Every structure is written in C-alpha cells, then in structure tokens.
Ligand SMILES: Nc1ncnc2c1ncn2[C@@H]1O[C@H](COP(=O)(O)OP(=O)(O)O)[C@@H](O)[C@H]1O
C-alpha cells in the first residue's frame with residue numbers, strides 16, 4: 624500500500640504542555656484512519672499539525688512523500704472539517720459549500736455543477752438556497768462535509784465531526800460517513816474520543832494517551848489483542864485478574880488460584896516478564912454462565928451481584944471470591960432463555976483461548 628501521510632517523530636509543545644510527544648505513524652492511501660484517545664491526549668493538535676494550522680517543534684510530516692515543512696494549510700492537499708461545523712450563518716447552503724471556490728477562476732455553471740455534486744454526495748441535493756439557520760445539526764455537518772469535499776482534497780481531516788449529534792443520528796452519520804469515504808475513495812483521518820465510533824468506522828486506529836501513540840492496529844486487533852492494560856480498558860470492558868506467568872518454549876504458562884493452570888501463546892502476552900507477575904485480560908463475552916458442558920471441574924463458582932438488562936444483551940457483575948474483583952460477564956439474549964436473579968449462585972466457564980496477558 625502507498626503511504627499518503629507520514630508523521631515522523633513529531634513533537635509539539637504549548638509552553639510546558641507536551642501536546643504531541645514524539646508521534647510517528649503512517650497512513651496509507653484511501654484508508655479510513657482514526658486517532659482515538661481521551662480528551663486532552665493531543666488528537667486535535669496532531670490533526671492541526673497535519674493540516675498545517677500548527678507547526679511541529681521537531682519532526683516532519685510528509686504527504687505523498689513530500690515534506691510539509693513550511694507549507695501553508697491552503698497549499699496542502701488536505702481539508703478539515705471542524706468540531707463545531709464552522710458554518711457561516713449569513714450564507715445559504717450553496718454559498719457555504721462554494722466558500723473555498725471563491726478565489727478560483729470558474730464559470731458560474733462550473734461552480735454550480737461542483738456545488739450540486741458535493742451536495743449530492745452528502746445527501747443534501749436541492750437545498751442550495753436553504754438558509755444556514757434553518758438546518759438541523761446533522762444537516763449542518765453535511766454542509767461542512769460538502770464544503771470540504773468540493774475542493775477535492777487527497778486527505779480529509781475530521782475533528783470529532785459527530786460529537787454534537789444525538790446517539791441515533793450519530794450512528795446513522797457514522798455509517799453514511801463510512802459509505803461516503805468509500806465513494807470518494809480519499810484518505811480520511813478522523814479524530815474521536817468515542818471508542819465505538821473508531822471501531823465501527825476505521826480501517827486502522829491509533830490509540831493515544833498523553834501525547835503519545837500507544838497502539839496502532841485494526842479495530843479487531845485492538846479489541847482482541849490490546850497491547851497494554853490502558854488500551855484494553857479504554858476500548859470496551861476488560862476483566863483484569865492477577866496471575867503468575869512463566870515462559871515455556873513458545874508458550875507462556877499461566878497459573879491463578881481460581882482459573883487454574885493453562886497456557887497462552889506468546890503473541891497473546893505483551894510486555895516483558897518481570898518477576899513472573901502477569902495480569903490477565905478477559906473480555907466479558909468470553910465468560911459463560913451455567914454452561915451445559917461444565918460437568919467437568921473446569922468451572923468457577925460465583926454469585927450474581929448485579930444485573931443490567933440491555934435488550935439484546937445482559938451485563939452481569941459476578942462475585943467469585945474475596946481476592947478478585949467481581950467479574951463482568953456479557954451474555955447475548957434470546958427468547959425463552961434462563962433468567963437469573965441477583966444473589967443466585969452460578970457456575971462460570973471461561974474461554975481461555977482468547978485470554979490476553981500483560982506483564983512488565
Ligand atoms: N493552543 C493551545 N495553547 C495551549 N495549550 C494547548 C493548545 N492547544 C492544545 N493545548 C493543550 O494541549 C493538550 C492536547 O490538546 P488537544 O490536542 O486539543 O487534545 P484532544 O483533541 O485530544 O482533546 C491539552 O493539554 C491542551 O490543553
């Protein structure tokens with residue numbers, strides 16, 4: 624795959640704040656790439672560095688193998704959609720969309736054709752003369768998208784573009800945005816603090832904390848093989864259990880009082896082995912309650928402490944002993960299945976194949 628954007632060891636400070644603290648990453652052409660992390664971790668700053676609104680203290684940013692050092696935002700093959708839309712209220716929809724064309728020598732007809740094409744892409748055909756004040760939040764976001772796309776950037780930068788929308792509309796726009804990216808075929812770099820949004824939309828995700836990138840991976844890899852406890856708990860829910868681990872050939876032997884002894888492949892255990900201490904990470908859906916096949920001794924006794932019924936799924940907190948945190952367990956619901964009650968004693972089975980380990 625061809626690299627479209629390369630961020631090479633970039634640092635950006637604001638006074639004492641290390642907003643971007645030595646970031647390197649590569650984004651290939653046509654990729655839907657997300658920067659994911661908690662508020663304040665440097666996502667917007669990194670996006671603004673790529674756009675050219677900020678200059679790095681050191682390091683370099685390349686687009687299509689060309690250094691962007693000293694190149695003004697309007698001369699870069701990028702365009703940005705801002706968090707607050709930045710729609711001009713005194714201009715109508717078509718005027719907003721055409722804003723970036725005002726200095727270009729184009730005939731009225733050419734402009735109109737470009738405006739109409741952009742509006743069609745975002746599903747706003749025919750709204751050319753609508754006043755910006757008469758638009759819903761979702762429509763404003765579409766206008767902002769059309770305005771960015773009309774300039775045919777090679778890279779579209781989106782800073783939390785959906786965060787102001789309510790849940791239903793946000794989910795709809797997520798799938799539309801993903802579809803739009805496939806239609807236009809250009810590279811999208813999305814900033815979001817919402818892990819579900821990053822997982823559903825992206826080909827690749829960079830998870831950031833404190834100005835640094837902690838892991839870059841596909842959504843599935845991030846969820847199933849998080850490289851650190853921090854990534855694991857930021858993305859979805861993870862049960863953490865302390866254990867002892869020791870290297871044994873290609874495997875890691877694991878031992879824990881309630882889980883017993885088992886082995887994990889080395890690529891499921893990250894970090895260095897220090898003092899044999901290991902934290903196991905177990906996703907809630909890897910644990911099943913009262914499994915039929917648990918006649919063997921291979922189950923854990925527990926007591927239900929809390930139940931959250933969510934329609935398609937149910938979340939349980941289950942106490943399994945004094946020395947471990949209650950386990951989070953997720954079950955898929957089906958009609959006519961067993962209902963459990965708070966206080967009920969249950970047997971748990973854990974799919975050990977997909978446990979991950981963190982050490983050092
Ligand atoms: N222009 C600025 N001046 C001073 N500090 C800034 C500026 N922009 C961002 N910061 C600081 O840099 C850090 C990263 O900010 P930002 O990139 O906006 O994070 P995010 O988008 O992940 O929430 C924060 O501590 C923020 O307060």
Ligand SMILES: [Mg+2]
Nearest residue numbers: 663666667668
């Ligand atoms: Mg931000």
